[in-house]
Amino acid sequence: MRVSNKVIEEVVSEVAGPDVLLLIEYLKNKKNISEFKIAEKIGKEVNTTRNMLYRLYDANLVSFIRRKDKKKGWYIYYWTFNGKRITHLLKKLNEKKLDRLQQRLDREQAGQFYACKNNCCRLEFDKATDFEFKCPECGSLIDQEDNTQTIVKIKKEVEEMKKQMKK
Ligand SMILES: [Zn+2]
Structure with a gap:
């Protein structure tokens, strides 16, 4: 089933809140984007962005991989929109x-x-x-x-x- 943008918006805002729509809009056709970059692109604080990502993660709408930042020594999370879940959630x-x-x-x-x-x-x-x-x-x-x-x-x-x- 081909999922229209309207359906994506409807499902996403219902399960994770309408405020995450701009995040999905940015992440939709991309893969493995760091949360810092996402925050920058959607113009939100990193913490706010993480909160959005966790809500989406709870609904299985995003997945992540984490990689250690060699210079700083901490982990950075890279996120991907899990579009296949939409049909199921719908x-x-x-x-x-x-x-x-x-x-x-x-x-x-x-x-x-x-x-x-x-x-x-x-x-x-x-x-x-x-x-x-x-x-x-x-x-x-x-x-x-x-x-x-x-x-x-x-x-x-x-x-x-x-x-x-x-x-
Ligand atoms: Zn009356």
Whole structure:
């Protein structure tokens, strides 16, 4: 599967935070770049850069080799973007999203919802009983809501997600 830049951005920012995007942008088509060079290129402190790299490493999105600097005697880490992981992570993220949608759908299909006409609240039956069918925000009576449209909407989202996952 060919992964578009948009997908890379989406996955990376979701698993490691949107601030690392500029690092990935720089590292994407390169190999074994020292953290000092990365820091310089993206205009961040070395510590900040390392923090970004560790977050990416946690998600297996980068790998490193280390070499001893002969003059200084310490180790320098050289980083490579692990683009192959994207597809796997994307699959996982989509599965999670699908799972959440499915759960929401189940809740909508199983429950009765009560909503305030002023849009301040939306409660399940039990909660609505607790408040004696009065809105806890504005005190108006709350009515049972017809959630057919919501269900249709979520079902559509589920279908679209499934379709996308088959690609
Ligand atoms: Zn209200």
